[in-house]
Amino acid sequence: MKREYEIKNLHCGGCASKIQYELDKIKEIKDVNVDFYTKKLKLTMIEPLDENEFLKQLNQIADKVEPGTYFSPKESLQNKSETSQKEKTEKEDSKIEIIVLTIGLTLFVVGLTLEKSLQKDIILILAYGLSGYDILLSAFSNLRKGKFLDENFLMSIATIGAFILGDFAEAAGVMIFYKIGEFFQDMAVNNSKKSIEKLMSIKPDFANVKKSDGTLEIVDPMKVKVGDILIVKPGERVPLDGKIILGSTTIDKAALTGESIPVLGEVEDEVLSGCINLSGTIEIKVTKNYSQSTVSRIIEMVENAGSKKAQAEKFITKFARYYTPVVVVLALLIGLGLPLVVAGGFKLWLSRALIFLVISCPCALVLSVPLTFFSSIGKASKQGILIKGGNYLERLKNIDVVVFDKTGTLTKGKFKVNKIEVFKGEEESLLKYAKIGEFYSNHPIGKAILNYGNVSINEWDIQGHNEKAGYGVNALYNNKEILVGSKKFMENNDIDVPKSDEYGTVVYVAVDSEFLGRIYVEDEIKESSKKTINELKAQGIDVYMLTGDNKKTGNHIGEELGIDEDKICTHLLPEDKVSKLEEIKAKSKKGTIYVGDGINDAPVLAMADVGVSMGKIGSDIAIESSDVVLMNDDPYKIIEILNLANLNNKVVLENVTFALGVKIVVMILGVLGVANLWLAIFADVGVSVLAVLNASKILKEKKES
Template sequence: SIATVGALALGDFGEAAGVMIFYKIGEFFQDMAVNNSKKSIEKLMSIKPEFANVKDKNGTIEMMNPSKVKVGDILIIKPGERVPLDGVIVLGTTTLDKSALTGESVPVIGEVGSEILSGSININGTIEVKTTKVYSQSTVSRIIDMVQSAGSKKAHAEKFITKFARYYTPLVVLMAILIGVGVPVFYDGNFKLWFSRALIFLVISCPCALVLSVPLTFFSSIGKGSKDGILIKGGNYLERLKNIDTVVFDKTGTLTKGSFKVTKIEVMKGSEKHLIEYAKAGEFYSNHPIGKAILNYGDVEISEWDIQGHNEKAGYGVNALYSGKEILVGSRKFLESHNINVELPEAFGTVVYVAVDSEFIGRIFVEDEIKENSRKTIDELKSQGIDVYMLTGDNKKTGKHIGDILGIDEDKVCTNLLPQDKVSKLEEIKSKSKKGTIFVGDGINDAPVLAMADIGISMGKLGSDIAIESSDIVLMNDDPYKIIEALHLGQKNNQVVLENVGFALGVKIVVMILGVLGIANLWLAIFADVGVSVLAVLNASKILSKKN
């Protein structure tokens, strides 16, 4: 506006019109680029369900707002409809499209007992779902909240540019006044010449390119991540990804699938049936994958009424009173801490020991399958010069075996860890790190270490609620290779920020000098501002391209 009024005052009507015309053209391209970057967020917002079909006890179906549905209600979800709340399928089989949540294009099978996430699309079968969470706690609601609030957590680069513009803009206006008024007063008295040069200087120095392109780069990166199933909770966490030299993995549910199965049973006293019965009594209230594997094994059933007492010691085992007998189910250390001698060699694999009335009666072997991309992820991290550690509660023999399969150095496999040990171990690892440390986990016990790491990454599909809340980045499909994608995204974001800042400042400084010397005219000044802004914005928007 100042430049246009000034050009009119000088009688340069063509240049006055040119300033406004090219500013409007520049704004048009800027708006187009910004709108393109917003599309991924808007697409994410479209997964918000508009209604839920709730079935009452009489079989009547009522359409209602998802926010009014209660835990335990039965939902009817027809083909083509979006799942409104998290739940468990209780009737029917279907195929589910989870691409909007996880970035995976391949549909998955949903059958009775399968967990189902809100925001998924039911493709081809009518199903009944029993809700397990209210709408505010469901996956779709939490994803939208996380992405919307990500903009409030600004990176240092964004904060610096905002602060820089606050002082830079009035400073260059003052400099333009000095050029337009001060120089002719103290130098040659040619007010028209220097006033014209001051207007050119003013147009060139406008900080649009910096103020717009840097936040847009972070916004585009967060949008790209959300589209690919990587929820980054703020620009500050994205910025930290550029300086990482250590990644620490929890084992179960992170590098492994967390779906255990019983593979072997060794009976020391009594029958196999009794061993399974007592093990199930101890694990009856367990939410741990190992406990669930034991509960799902065989056809031995127990009654909750026969369990008179139950006390779990996290990371060790369970002490229960069942049918008048004292049951101990847990690790070898747990039994030995109760003065029960286990006269057996240390077993390979994950082993659950069982004792009844202070007498060791047998052990149950369970195995966990390693995720497909775990080895690939670790190999690529190591190829980038990043140290990789694995934390596990398994014994040393088992931990070494899994570490060998995954390609993790033996001295970086930390075994026999209780939940509280993970905190001290991560502190020790962080003290060796020269840049930054990522911790990747999924369980309730991982929440303290997720919060303590420079960047905490949690598994969003199977991970616990508290782990997701404590983390800075959530991987929606539990694929560890998404860590590599997140690191690449952080590096690409940093690269684009540096490109934009360097390009914008470089062009402006050169054209400013040319303007003061009288070599650059108002048209070149317009390019130095509007043209550079458009190019910087388009450069920021390229992060959203599918190729990246």
């Protein structure tokens, strides 16, 4: 049983990790994900519980970790106005905070200009109180709840300790610049969140439904039914997936597929929800309800991506739980233990211990590492690549083999009949029997045969139809047994077929155990396929192609694409693809990607280290079985996601190295008496701001052409 809640008043990435850690302890919860950036809690229950009591329990945990934080049921249309009002209130609070900080900073500067006196101390205390009153209140509140190791308590102890030691200016300055750093940190995080939200702002707000009397009714897209007729005007977003039944226009698909050039949409063309109608008014017949539409699935995939965390994210969350207590213990040893064995006295070593307390918060890590993955997944969605989780993005950095399905992946999957070879009877008769066999087919080859020529079939005369996946079809028509399929299918039915010297996909036709002839069907290679394979090989990645085609056809396509002959695998049935991928994976030293589009690819997509499906022409089961979905079916997107994975890994390593490196150096300098509380503040909030900015740069990286 799955539940989803909005998270309110959560302002700390470290606190989000602590809340998740506490929720993980609840035995009734199977899986839980607290997402700091989307402000959503998603969990799976082992057994149903009373909603009110359960929510009360969750809110008690959240409030204990970060006072004021609570969960509420997923936002509905009715309370969106309340949320909007709350956002206005938060903006006003932010303005007030800026004013208070400015006054505090001004008092601090004035205090520094004065000579040592009671007046100077009072002004510095006022500056401290104005700037840090909320920190002190939170620390006191947490202390009453038995919570000692949060950043508010540690900052309060460090600055109060400075006052006790007589360092009034340092205490006030540290608190002021800590608050300024926190303000810029929040601003950087919010800007990153807004950038990602903008990337995902594809949800339609309304749909113009055409009523039976010709009038229009504006309704919520979620209330539109399959079969309804929609009017989409120029400049409007297409609300649901459908087919154009009237009018023509140009359509902007950039938000879904990353394609910058608008495409022409005419009658009978399919249009996807989330696209923008640029020119003419069109009428669309809805083919999928909102929950199954493209825009809904994209938003759901991206939002759920946060629940599938990478190992780096899990490590940082676990590391943060131990890091702060260890640093606090070291601070106690320095402040209370070293004066007993080392010269300098308690005042000196207490001062140095305070530095440890200030830099003990691991915010730079718990904020920047998840944000890096969050930014990468958001950036990928803008390019028409849906990555279902940070764990899959992490796997993509260690790939040495890419395995492609042929049809619909490296080729367009738009077959056309190239040649008909008749051995008995007439061409019209051969085509008729071939169409009977393919009458119920959804395969591109079957559709190509059905769309060829003017021969029509009476469905009522089809008395039986049995398809054997990967082989062919056995049909009964006017008491005649018809076989349509591969050469192997014919041989299995004891029908001899002449050898063919031509390449291409061949469909054999027989009636009442007598071979009539064969139909050659041709596919077209995608424009970017060869470029993709060349770049993969240039990166040292082995490329394989799997196909059900005969060896001659498979080798011809593979050689044209530049795939090595020993890596072209032909005559494969669906079950053969599984065993072949197992064989390929056994040779791989790092990881394997499988790229496919059809129903037959679902098992291998699920089995690969990373399964990549084609979202435009791919089957629903293939998309569900995959880890990455390419919305415009362009194989070159494989290069883009590998580059993105490497950039993501680079930024994660930069932030971890930078954050830990600076903190460790400042700790050592603090013990040696070189660093002061000012430098410690930089090691805390300063490093956090820089790490967040570094993580968010992924959103600004230009797409490589």
